[in-house]
Amino acid sequence: xxxxxxxxxxxxxxxxxxxxxxxxxxxxxxxxxxxxxxxxxxxxxxxxxxxxxxxxxxxxxxxxxxxxxxxxxxxxxxxxxxxxxxxxxxxxxxxxxxxxxxxxxxxxxxxxxxxxxxxxxxxxxxxxxxxxxxxxxxxxxxxxxxxxxxxxxxxxxxxxxxxxxxxxxxxxxxxxxxxxxxxxxxxxxxxxxxxxxxxxxxxxxxxxxxxxxxxxxxxxxxxxxxxxxxxxxxxxxxxxxxxxxxxxxxxxxxxxxxxxxxxxxxxxxxxxxxxxxxxxxxxxxxxxxxxxxxxxxxxxxxxxxxxxxxxxxxxxxxxxxxxxxxxxxxxxxxxxxxxxxxxxxxxxxxxxxxxxxxxxxxxxxxxxxxxxxxxxxxxxxxxxxxxxxxxxxxxxxxxxxxxxxxxxxxxxxxxxxxxxxxxxxxxxxxxxxxxxxxxxxxxxxxxxxxxxxxxxxxxxxxxxxxxxxxxxxxxxxxxxxxxxxxxxxxxxxxxxxxxxxxxxxxxxxxxxxxxxxxxxxxxxxxxxxxxxxxxxxxxxxxxxxxxxxxxxxxxxxxxxxxxxxxxxxxx
Numbered sequence: 001x002x003x004x005x006x007x008x009x010x011x012x013x014x015x016x017x018x019x020x021x022x023x024x025x026x027x028x029x030x031x032x033x034x035x036x037x038x039x040x041x042x043x044x045x046x047x048x049x050x051x052x053x054x055x056x057x058x059x060x061x062x063x064x065x066x067x068x069x070x071x072x073x074x075x076x077x078x079x080x081x082x083x084x085x086x087x088x089x090x091x092x093x094x095x096x097x098x099x100x101x102x103x104x105x106x107x108x109x110x111x112x113x114x115x116x117x118x119x120x121x122x123x124x125x126x127x128x129x130x131x132x133x134x135x136x137x138x139x140x141x142x143x144x145x146x147x148x149x150x151x152x153x154x155x156x157x158x159x160x161x162x163x164x165x166x167x168x169x170x171x172x173x174x175x176x177x178x179x180x181x182x183x184x185x186x187x188x189x190x191x192x193x194x195x196x197x198x199x200x201x202x203x204x205x206x207x208x209x210x211x212x213x214x215x216x217x218x219x220x221x222x223x224x225x226x227x228x229x230x231x232x233x234x235x236x237x238x239x240x241x242x243x244x245x246x247x248x249x250x251x252x253x254x255x256x257x258x259x260x261x262x263x264x265x266x267x268x269x270x271x272x273x274x275x276x277x278x279x280x281x282x283x284x285x286x287x288x289x290x291x292x293x294x295x296x297x298x299x300x301x302x303x304x305x306x307x308x309x310x311x312x313x314x315x316x317x318x319x320x321x322x323x324x325x326x327x328x329x330x331x332x333x334x335x336x337x338x339x340x341x342x343x344x345x346x347x348x349x350x351x352x353x354x355x356x357x358x359x360x361x362x363x364x365x366x367x368x369x370x371x372x373x374x375x376x377x378x379x380x381x382x383x384x385x386x387x388x389x390x391x392x393x394x395x396x397x398x399x400x401x402x403x404x405x406x407x408x409x410x411x412x413x414x415x416x417x418x419x420x421x422x423x424x425x426x427x428x429x430x431x432x433x434x435x436x437x438x439x440x441x442x443x444x445x446x447x448x449x450x451x452x453x454x455x456x457x458x459x460x461x462x463x464x465x466x467x468x469x470x471x472x473x474x475x476x477x478x479x480x481x482x483x484x485x486x487x488x489x490x491x492x493x494x495x496x497x498x499x500x501x502x503x504x505x506x507x508x509x510x511x512x513x514x515x516x517x518x519x520x521x522x523x524x525x526x527x528x529x530x531x532x533x534x535x536x537x538x539x540x541x542x543x544x545x546x547x548x549x550x551x552x553x554x555x556x557x558x559x560x561x562x563x564x565x566x567x568x569x570x571x
Contacts, residue, residue, distance in 0.1 A: 009301065014040040014265070016562075017287050017302040019272050019317065022119025024535040024551040025308035026250030027162065029258035029266075031559035037566075039258065040265050040300055042289060044309075045115030047268040048094075048122070050228075050251045054241030056090045064089045083500055084112050086123055091239040094122050104444050106459035108497035111312060111504075117268060118251035119310060120502065121548075123239050126215045126247050126367070128168050129391075129545040130159050130179045134379055139541050142378075142387050145340060145435045146511040148540050149521035152179065158553040166248040166552065167224050169368065170213030178210075178374040178545075185218045186211040187234075187368040191360035192396035192423050197371065199484045206379065207480075209394055212372040215248035215549075227253050236365045247367070269293050271451045274321040275305060275330050275531060283530045283571075284330070290451040303571050304530045304562050307508075308555070311536030315341075315441050315507040316456045318533075331525035334515055337508060339440045341460050342542045344501040345390070345431035348470045348493045350477045352486035354396070354423040361398055361420055370395030373427070375544050377472065386468035390431035391544040392477065396423055425486055429473045432544040433498075434465055435506050460498045503547055505539035523558040530571045534558045 015037035018028040025041065032039040047053075061067055068089045075082045078098045087095055096113040103111055114120040133152040139145040156179070163182040170183040189197060189211050197209035216232040217224050224230075229245030229252055238247050245252035258264040269292035276286045276299065286301035307314045315338050321330035329337045370393065377389035399421050403414035439461065443454035474491040481489050498504075511517025514526035517540070523532045534555040536547060565571045 012299065013301040014038045015302060015566075016040070016304045016306065017042065017300055018306045018308060019287065020119065020308035020310060020313075020535070021117045021255055021266065022114075022250055022308065022310060023121045023124070023548050024555045025306070026118070026121065026254030026258070027552050027555040028306045028308055028534065028559055029264055030254040031556050032563070033258040033261040033263040035559075035563050036263060037563065038263055038265075040267065040302065041255070041258070042270040042272055042287065042300070043117050043266065043268045044271045044292060045117070045268060047266065048116040048118055048241075048251055050241075050245065050256060051243055054243060055093065057237065057240040057243050059090070080110050081112060083110055083496070084502070086239040090237070091123065094239070094241075101449060102447070103455050104447060104457040106457055107461045109458040109460050110497045110499035111458065112499065112502045113310070113313075117255060117266065118249050121249040122241055122251060124548060125369075125546070126238065127369070127372070127546040128163075128170075128213050128215050128549040129372070129374075130181055131155070131543055131545055131550055132177050132179050134177050135541070135543040135545070138388060138543070142382070144387060145541050146509070146513065146516050149510050149512045154521070155550070155553050155557065158557040159549065162549070162552040162556055164221075165223060166215055166253065167217045167220065167229075168213060168549070169216050169218040171211055173208065173210045175208055175210070175374055177379050181213070183213070184221070187214070187216070187218060187366050189371055190362050190366075190396055191357045192354055192425060193371045193394065195357065196394065196396070196425070196484055200480065203483055204376075204480070207373070207376045209371045209373050212368040212370060212393070214368040216367045217246050227257060229253065232367055234365045234367055236367050238367065271453070272309065272317050273297070273451070273453055275307075275317065277321065277323040277325060277330060277528065279323060279325050284528055290453070292451065295451065303566060304532070306555075306559070306562075307531065307533045307537070308535045311341075311504045311507065311539075312441055312456060312458070314533055314535055314537035316443070316453075318508060319441075319443050320453060326527070330531065331518055331527045333527045334517060336516065336518055338442050339437050339507065340435035340509055341439045341441055341504060341506045342433045342435040342539070343460065343498045343505065344503040344542060344544065345433055345462070345466050345470065346428060346501045347496050348429040348431075348473050348491070349427065350474065350481065350489065350491045351424065351426045352481045352489040354425055354484075354486050356485070357423060369393060377476075384468070384472055386465045386472065387434055388432040388465075388469070389544060390429050390469055390473050392427045392429055392473070394425070394427045396425045398423055425481070427477055429470065430544050430546075431466065431469045431473065432542050434463070435509070435541060436463070441507055460504075462498065503536070503542070505536040505542050505547065508533045508537040509540045510538055511540060522561045523554060529565075532558050532562060
């Protein structure tokens, strides 16, 4: 029996454990296995395999029972996730339903989750921008949060590394606040987007409208073909899962790459309950999981552990990983665990019309979504009554107009008419929020989830800085639209709860000082050197760029460091 126990422990022992198989977890799996390490990837949801498990990817609109719209009873049963733009009949199977993993909203927060192999990398909007030194230096310069322990120079080569593998389309725009990357050909702007870009360039200093950079294979390189991926077909049905592998997801790229190495074990249906800390050894020794189906508790062991469960779940796991050494959560000597959570502010929009360019229309679809306006407020100096700034999307479009007037032949003729509307333009705000101690997550003291783990209590809200920033966005975009000759300009702001941006960050922030932060410059817990956190939980501040590319680069860099430490015998 003793030998059986030894064999059992041996079977459950690995070089590295990765918690989560999504955007950053997939990268951790790829990097560890590329370096020859026996790696266990724990995924709390079901296994979703590329091609095999995309049930709606090739369906026509009329093949959906409700033409793409979810039935009323499903929508009413899921008021939180139903607010997400992609939660429709074609992709609802990739989202966590409201009742499946309950949480406590001390303040309203829409927690959008995808529990399956690949996580939300199947569902993301695929927008990819690098950070610049303006972003990494922000907290130190502007006096909020704590100083980042890294700068752009530390991460720049790792941006290049992941961009080449993932496949990022874009132009080399030469903008200091939005560094260029390793790009595939960009998806072009249409006639009115180009007009607005040229107008802004001529009219404003340090303002730009560029082709949005996105994780689509506009022209695959050999490394993408080696992954089994093909050129983006510009279907813009991405949330269904792409059978061509035309956009980057963990399912089509990093996870199958890791599995093909022979060094990766993927275990789905594994809800991580906690990380095991050995007081005598002074380090983490493994991970305790609850089997999602049987509710059996199982322990796995490794020399190094990467926490990539997505920002809030990574906080939950660390908060629930208590020991005599860490009674308030693993590595939480600073008392900052779960605090300084931030997000992106997407709550303002503006639309208008343009009477020109009637000789032009559009052909096909643009998976990049059109244009991107990098942050231009408070970049080189503080110029407003709020801290930091915002980026914005921009797109222009026309559509075919049909009339249902008339009877008989007149009705038929009206229905088949293809008169084009005039040009419509639109923009949405992507604002940076300021991390605050009062924005936090914690474990509820009484409520448990279906796996016996404390529910996460979320207390996150907007503040006066967000309101001032939103007001400035509306004012500046209205001015820019007016100067470009756009008409019928209508700005709108909504009262969406935080979280619907799906860019929650922080709670396990990086910093130079162990007294005020959780992680060092390598993403290691200051107080537990063999545990790394490289997903959104690690963010010290949020900037206003879409964050996934940064998570990928952080993860590749951290794995390289972890393996180096293992070789030195420091882990």
